[in-house]
Amino acid sequence: xxxxxxxxxxxxxxxxxxxxxxxxxxxxxxxxxxxxxxxxxxxxxxxxxxxxxxxxxxxxxxxxxxxxxxxxxxxxxxxxxxxxxxxxxxxxxxxxxxxxxxxxxxxxxxxxxxxxxxxxxxxxxxxxxxxxxxxxxxxxxxxxxxxxxxxxxxxxxxxxxx
Amino acid sequence: xxxxxxxxxxxxxxxxxxxxxxxxxxxxxxxxxxxxxxxxxxxxxxxxxxxxxxxxxxxxxxxxxxxxxxxxxxxxxxxxxxxxxxxxxxxxxxxxxxxxxxxxxxxxxxxxxxxxxxxxxxxxxxxxxxxxxxxxxxxxxxxxxxxxxxxxxxxxxxxxxxxxxxxxxxxxxxxxxxxxxxxxxxxxxxxxxxxxxxxxxxxxxxxxxxxxxxxxxxxxxxxxxxxxxxxxxxxxxxxxxxxxxxxxxxxxxxxxxxxxxxxxxxxxxxxxxxxxxxxxxxxxxxxxxxxxxxxxxxxxxxxxxxxxxxxxxxxxxxx
Numbered sequence: 001x002x003x004x005x006x007x008x009x010x011x012x013x014x015x016x017x018x019x020x021x022x023x024x025x026x027x028x029x030x031x032x033x034x035x036x037x038x039x040x041x042x043x044x045x046x047x048x049x050x051x052x053x054x055x056x057x058x059x060x061x062x063x064x065x066x067x068x069x070x071x072x073x074x075x076x077x078x079x080x081x082x083x084x085x086x087x088x089x090x091x092x093x094x095x096x097x098x099x100x101x102x103x104x105x106x107x108x109x110x111x112x113x114x115x116x117x118x119x120x121x122x123x124x125x126x127x128x129x130x131x132x133x134x135x136x137x138x139x140x141x142x143x144x145x146x147x148x149x150x151x152x153x154x155x156x157x158x159x160x161x162x
Numbered sequence: 163x164x165x166x167x168x169x170x171x172x173x174x175x176x177x178x179x180x181x182x183x184x185x186x187x188x189x190x191x192x193x194x195x196x197x198x199x200x201x202x203x204x205x206x207x208x209x210x211x212x213x214x215x216x217x218x219x220x221x222x223x224x225x226x227x228x229x230x231x232x233x234x235x236x237x238x239x240x241x242x243x244x245x246x247x248x249x250x251x252x253x254x255x256x257x258x259x260x261x262x263x264x265x266x267x268x269x270x271x272x273x274x275x276x277x278x279x280x281x282x283x284x285x286x287x288x289x290x291x292x293x294x295x296x297x298x299x300x301x302x303x304x305x306x307x308x309x310x311x312x313x314x315x316x317x318x319x320x321x322x323x324x325x326x327x328x329x330x331x332x333x334x335x336x337x338x339x340x341x342x343x344x345x346x347x348x349x350x351x352x353x354x355x356x357x358x359x360x361x362x363x364x365x366x367x368x369x370x371x372x373x374x375x376x377x378x379x380x381x382x383x384x385x386x387x388x389x390x391x392x393x394x395x396x397x398x399x400x401x402x403x404x405x406x407x408x409x410x411x412x413x414x415x416x417x418x419x420x421x422x423x424x425x426x427x428x429x430x431x432x433x434x435x436x437x438x439x440x441x442x443x444x445x446x447x448x449x450x451x452x453x454x455x456x457x458x459x460x461x462x463x464x465x466x467x468x469x470x471x472x473x474x475x476x477x478x479x480x481x
Contacts, residue, residue, distance in 0.1 A: 027357045143293060
């Protein structure tokens, strides 16, 4: 019963992995690096999601990022550029996140990691783009976004009324 | 035109055939359920997409078995004087090709992942108000893809041998491929969780070797069967011992001085001819008919065996 032995082994593995705390992990340790460090965020204007200003962007998404950065005690370094350039940088892992009011149907989704939909406006399912495959980082961000879900829904409805 | 006799499984095998059909229906229902489970937990993971594609393709043997089982026992008619048995061999070819394709696809897919250093993203989902890592759901869906498949495969193997059903045999191998890819994908998802982006591709590559092998052996045999190769056994593709039994039967006839036979496989059944040099001319028709009947009684698989008295044997068998 060789096969059964493999399966028992498999079960043990699943159990071990799920019982340890920091799971999933990042292949490139992004979460570890940005915690108490600097979060590199690219933004491209797309009101009301991202509103560019002289130094620090405002709008729904920059505010979210600022709040997220405080939860991991990180500074935010902003980089303003076109979406094309930002996604290229994100693919090369030069920045950690891209915000530009992007949605789930973004064609870059195969090259970067998109979070789960954090808010929906009409048919547009809004997400934030992160480095692909940095699962601990993405899971952490998604947990943060989920906590804010109700708040964000109200905010978006408010924007619609305006 | 002389038609082949109607074919039905012998009474003792009818139950087994019914059981095989039931198993195949069960397999279809099961595979649809696993592919749904995987589809809903797929996210944008390439490994899960592969497992899903593999599940869909692995429907081929069971579907082709059920289609063939509706056709092969139809009575021979003036358009199909040899009956419809070959449909079984065609179904076998389809299944073997599907199995081989899955293996080949796995190899290409995992090599590409490794070359492109693709890092899979697996985020979270919210179910019933709880936010969980999608990887755990994937593992649950994949576990459903392992144990039942092992059980189904184990049930099919003995039936396939009894019924001389190579398609069913390939399907059992397909179930093996199913549970192995699912198990590999579980390792893959766990590996991704550990931060090893390559785990999933490497696991797939390891098991694909086995699937490619099974696929190739069966694909080769399916093509050879259609090319009228001498009948081979279901499980190990060796020349069927029945061939020797026929030779022994003819050799035991005192009126036959020398003989030569040939046999081919049409799905479940065998058809063949024997060329004999008789050492007496009296009563020859009767002797020929009796000998043919004796050969046909050796096994249910020998559907028709014709004996032709000749003055000289067609050509000595090579090797």
